Amino acid sequence: MENVAEKTLADKYAHIKGWGIDADPENEPTYPIKHWTGDDHKRINWKRPPLQPVNIEVLHSIERPNITAVFGTSSPPSGLSGAIRRYAFKYSEGNYAHWFALVLADRVNMVEGIIDDIAHGHFPNFFKERGWTAEWKYNRKAMITKLAIGAGVLIGVAAFLYARGGKKKSLL
Amino acid sequence: MLAMNFRGPFRVRIDRKPYPEILHPEDAIVRVTRSCICGSDLHLYHGLVPDTRVGMTFGHEFTGIVEEVGSDVTKLKVGDHVMVPFNIACGTCSFCKQELYGNCHESNPEATAVGGIFGYSHTAGGFDGGQAEFVRVPYANVGPTVIPPEMDLDDAVLLTDVVPTGYQAAEMGGIKVGDTVVVFGAGPVGIMAAKCSWLFGADRVIIIDHLEYRLEFAKKYAQCEAYNFRSLGDPVLFLKKTTDYFGADVCIDAVGAEAAGNAIQTILGRKTLLQGGSTTALHWAINGVKKGGIVSIVGVYGPTGALVPVGNIVNKGLTIRANQASVARLMPRLIDHVLSGRINPKEIITHRIPLEEVSEAYHIFSAKRDNCIKTVLIPPRAA
Numbered sequence A: 001m002e003n004v005a006e007k008t009l010a011d012k013y014a015h016i017k018g019w020g021i022d023a024d025p026e027n028e029p030t031y032p033i034k035h036w037t038g039d040d041h042k043r044i045n046w047k048r049p050p051l052q053p054v055n056i057e058v059l060h061s062i063e064r065p066n067i068t069a070v071f072g073t074s075s076p077p078s079g080l081s082g083a084i085r086r087y088a089f090k091y092s093e094g095n096y097a098h099w100f101a102l103v104l105a106d107r108v109n110m111v112e113g114i115i116d117d118i119a120h121g122h123f124p125n126f127f128k129e130r131g132w133t134a135e136w137k138y139n140r141k142a143m144i145t146k147l148a149i150g151a152g153v154l155i156g157v158a159a160f161l162y163a164r165g166g167k168k169k170s171l172l
Numbered sequence B: 001m002l003a004m005n006f007r008g009p010f011r012v013r014i015d016r017k018p019y020p021e022i023l024h025p026e027d028a029i030v031r032v033t034r035s036c037i038c039g040s041d042l043h044l045y046h047g048l049v050p051d052t053r054v055g056m057t058f059g060h061e062f063t064g065i066v067e068e069v070g071s072d073v074t075k076l077k078v079g080d081h082v083m084v085p086f087n088i089a090c091g092t093c094s095f096c097k098q099e100l101y102g103n104c105h106e107s108n109p110e111a112t113a114v115g116g117i118f119g120y121s122h123t124a125g126g127f128d129g130g131q132a133e134f135v136r137v138p139y140a141n142v143g144p145t146v147i148p149p150e151m152d153l154d155d156a157v158l159l160t161d162v163v164p165t166g167y168q169a170a171e172m173g174g175i176k177v178g179d180t181v182v183v184f185g186a187g188p189v190g191i192m193a194a195k196c197s198w199l200f201g202a203d204r205v206i207i208i209d210h211l212e213y214r215l216e217f218a219k220k221y222a223q224c225e226a227y228n229f230r231s232l233g234d235p236v237l238f239l240k241k242t243t244d245y246f247g248a249d250v251c252i253d254a255v256g257a258e259a260a261g262n263a264i265q266t267i268l269g270r271k272t273l274l275q276g277g278s279t280t281a282l283h284w285a286i287n288g289v290k291k292g293g294i295v296s297i298v299g300v301y302g303p304t305g306a307l308v309p310v311g312n313i314v315n316k317g318l319t320i321r322a323n324q325a326s327v328a329r330l331m332p333r334l335i336d337h338v339l340s341g342r343i344n345p346k347e348i349i350t351h352r353i354p355l356e357e358v359s360e361a362y363h364i365f366s367a368k369r370d371n372c373i374k375t376v377l378i379p380p381r382a383a
């Protein structure tokens, strides 16, 4: 198979003196990670596996012509984050617009997640979700210090705003 | 069923999700028996991987019992207890045919630069992962391997990611008998890479990190030298001095995008995402290796650009070798290493946590609390 392909190429380039004379199959820096078969030169024309039916929205990289034979169905694009993701997929993987738009979509998606939770009557338990029960168990001292600093800053800001509010009133 | 549910950076919880379905004739449904948290999951957990959608279930390092198979599945039957490689691979594309199972072209529509991976954002195909009671396993004829009856389940689960990744890190290093190998990162992957470097005939194995408890463990488990970069001053200078001012023969980056040790890198790569991760460890690897040496990268980075000293790669004539581990390729060899006692993977497990406590488990592994090295989640209905 491989030799036929090489023979054909050798014929094709018969007019180039020395074509392929130094080609060395042993010079394969990716071996043993890759077992070179020559299939690469057939490009994407392998016999494809059966195709998973597409009945959700699947965004695909514009660097490929189609959707892969299988794909995940975890969380199809939806809402504002979905719209941003669709925009992102107008750009190739080499383009910053693609990745920055996706990161932006992720942050928007996080807020959508909170809204969605509340809409379903579930106020997210941030303390629990962040695994802070474990922090309380294994790093209590540092956690108390952090909480105290946080509370201190909050009280400071509140006091400052209160004082400013007072001043404004006295100016009136 | 119970499944981990991602809600945004640093926020995950256990939730009820519908039981997965067969969506393709080569699918299997597997009831999970063990599922690890990997260093790679931390990149998702910290919000560093673009297109990590709210509602996704993570988990790409797991074992389970086959519950259901699609019409074209011939290699597995209901009841088989299998280890499932983290890569989703079709077995028929050009890349799979050449055993690049981590680079399959028929498993991830969202990106061409990475093959499908279980529970690893939509950038890796949008598959729900194994930190759940059940999981859909595509291409069940290619990846999953029946666990040999004499193998411990805790060893088996580590053969789906951390062992092959550590092994391939050493393999890609092209280690020659007598070489000095330097491994950056004493996490599960780095520890395994150090351990496997001996199998290729290294004469000196050095591991570098800044977490004392991990260095202590690595020193014993991988029988190697261990150094804390916080007390080394300049790690590159240290490596030059300790190799008679020659440079290491091989450097392995088992840290990836969340490397500590350089403020500018941390700001660009971790805080602002202006580059695809912090490349501090990779910098040290490139500068600390000898001329004509090999740098093997298994640490994971983001898809955008990142600062590395390209000029030094050129001028030193370095070979950079990198990939996602090709788990299915390495499986037979590694099963042999484990069964013959050359590698004892389960010794790196420090935490066994019920799946229901997934939020705490993530926090402990991410914040490196309680001397955590490797965490395994155990679903309530595990064997």
Ligand SMILES: NC(=O)c1ccc[n+]([C@@H]2O[C@H](COP(=O)([O-])OP(=O)(O)OC[C@H]3O[C@@H](n4cnc5c(N)ncnc54)[C@H](O)[C@@H]3O)[C@@H](O)[C@H]2O)c1
Binding pocket: B038, B039, B040, B041, B042, B043, B161, B162, B165, B184, B185, B186, B187, B188, B189, B190, B208, B209, B210, B211, B214, B229, B254, B255, B256, B257, B258, B259, B260, B261, B280, B281, B297, B298, B299, B300, B301, B323, B324, B325
């Ligand atoms: N290529 C693959 O197939 C593959 C598979 C699994 C994991 N990974 C990647 O391998 C990397 C390690 O995984 P892990 O599970 O061991 O993660 P981990 O987070 O437990 O370990 C990373 C270690 O690196 C240390 N570290 C941080 N900055 C450092 C620096 N500048 N120099 C040296 N050490 C430093 C940390 O303290 C930590 O101990 C991650 O990036 C992960 O995504 C790749």
Ligand SMILES: [Zn+2]
Binding pocket: B038, B039, B040, B041, B060, B061, B086, B161, B162
């Ligand atoms: Zn992993």
Ligand SMILES: [Zn+2]
Binding pocket: B089, B090, B091, B092, B093, B094, B095, B096, B097, B103, B104, B105, B106
């Ligand atoms: Zn493939």
